[in-house]
Amino acid sequence: xxxxxxxxxxxxEAVVWDPLLRVFHWSLAFFVILGxxxxxxxxxxxTLHFWCGYVVAGLLIFRLVWGFIGxxxxxxxxxxxxxxxxxxYLRGVLMREPSYWPGHNPLGALxxxxxxxxxxxxxxxxxxxxxxxxxxxxxxxxxxxxxTRSKAVGWHEFGANLVLVLVLLHxxxxxxxxxxxREDLVRPMLTGRKRVRDR
Amino acid sequence: xxxxxxxxxxxxLCVFHPIGxxxxxxxxxxxxxxxxxxNMLAINMATLAGMAKGDIAYDEAAASRAAANIEALTHxxxxxxxxxxxxxxxxxxxxxxxxxxxxxxxxxxxxGGLVEAATGASEAVKGGQDKVGPVVGKLxxxxxxxHDSYREKS
Numbered sequence: 001x002x003x004x005x006x007x008x009x010x011x012x013e014a015v016v017w018d019p020l021l022r023v024f025h026w027s028l029a030f031f032v033i034l035g036x037x038x039x040x041x042x043x044x045x046x047t048l049h050f051w052c053g054y055v056v057a058g059l060l061i062f063r064l065v066w067g068f069i070g071x072x073x074x075x076x077x078x079x080x081x082x083x084x085x086x087x088x089y090l091r092g093v094l095m096r097e098p099s100y101w102p103g104h105n106p107l108g109a110l111x112x113x114x115x116x117x118x119x120x121x122x123x124x125x126x127x128x129x130x131x132x133x134x135x136x137x138x139x140x141x142x143x144x145x146x147x148t149r150s151k152a153v154g155w156h157e158f159g160a161n162l163v164l165v166l167v168l169l170h171x172x173x174x175x176x177x178x179x180x181x182r183e184d185l186v187r188p189m190l191t192g193r194k195r196v197r198d199r
Numbered sequence: 200x201x202x203x204x205x206x207x208x209x210x211x212l213c214v215f216h217p218i219g220x221x222x223x224x225x226x227x228x229x230x231x232x233x234x235x236x237x238n239m240l241a242i243n244m245a246t247l248a249g250m251a252k253g254d255i256a257y258d259e260a261a262a263s264r265a266a267a268n269i270e271a272l273t274h275x276x277x278x279x280x281x282x283x284x285x286x287x288x289x290x291x292x293x294x295x296x297x298x299x300x301x302x303x304x305x306x307x308x309x310x311g312g313l314v315e316a317a318t319g320a321s322e323a324v325k326g327g328q329d330k331v332g333p334v335v336g337k338l339x340x341x342x343x344x345x346h347d348s349y350r351e352k353s
Contacts, residue, residue: 044343045336132241132350134339135335136339154351
């Protein structure tokens with residue numbers, strides 16, 4: 001008779017983020033922020049910025065693979081849900097209580113995909129960029145048309161703004177959960193453990 | 200008589216005052232000259248950058264000549280070619296951001312950066328392949344500084 005039980009299920013502590021996923025998350029944060037700052041304020045010779053890009057590319061490939069073979073909470077098939085689930089989650093999002101959601105919630109899943117897609121596009125445009133300064137040229141620039149190499153520099157600049165918006169949104173939502181919903185999402189990403197309610 | 204006078208006046212106007220044509224010609228010429236300048240810069244930069252990377256075998260005379268060409272080019276007052284009507288939103292085939300005209304002093308300072316980077320380059324690249332890299336680094340940084348602010352990327 002569990003289906004008719006009106007009481008909410010109990011909240012319990014569970015492992016939601018596996019160790020590799022946590023290392024991936026904090027490495028991605030570190031190298032994206034470092035790369036962004038180097039691109040914006042770093043030395044004219046952008047060797048370190050390039051290396052940040054290569055590391056981010058590697059991390060994205062790991063995440064893609066992990067999304068298929070990793071533990072359930074990391075799998076795309078597990079956390080990507082339809083519009084119905086998203087709007088269902090949205091209905092309760094402003095409530096002043098923790099979500100106790102195990103893993104990525106249906107709305108957060110969209111932000112995961114947006115972040116991964118924008119970063120993948122950002123890495124790609126960087127790889128094919130040639131800003132015509134003879135000291136920085138993307139390693140794959142010679143494989144695309146000259147007009148594309150030059151346009152890619154513009155896409156990369158635009159992409160940097162998108163990355164900034166997504167990162168700020170990410171941090172803002174974390175703060176919203178922390179102070180409005182009274183749910184700490186940072187600690188689980190450090191320890192892997194989170195208070196969840198089964199659904 | 201009146202018709203003749205009118206016709207003569209009109210004819211004279213056409214001959215002595217080709218409406219619009221002169222302004223168009225001047226802007227076209229300035230943009231072409233800019234592109235010529237950058238092409239010459241590019242040819243010599245490619246030589247130096249190629250030697251710095253090791254794609255082209257180091258040749259002291261060739262390196263010094265390329266660097267001297269760049270030095271000579273920077274003695275031309277490039278910003279004077281950025282005349283009114285030649286911004287990317289005013290002329291086809293221009294990658295010059297309109298911002299240049301709002302910040303002409305800064306634009307000139309950026310070009311001054313290239314002049315400074317090029318000064319003494321023909322001597323600085325002499326004495327071995329390892330001498331080329333730092334010169335290319337300085338010149339490239341000057342290219343980048345200006346491109347970042349004033350070059351259209353689409």
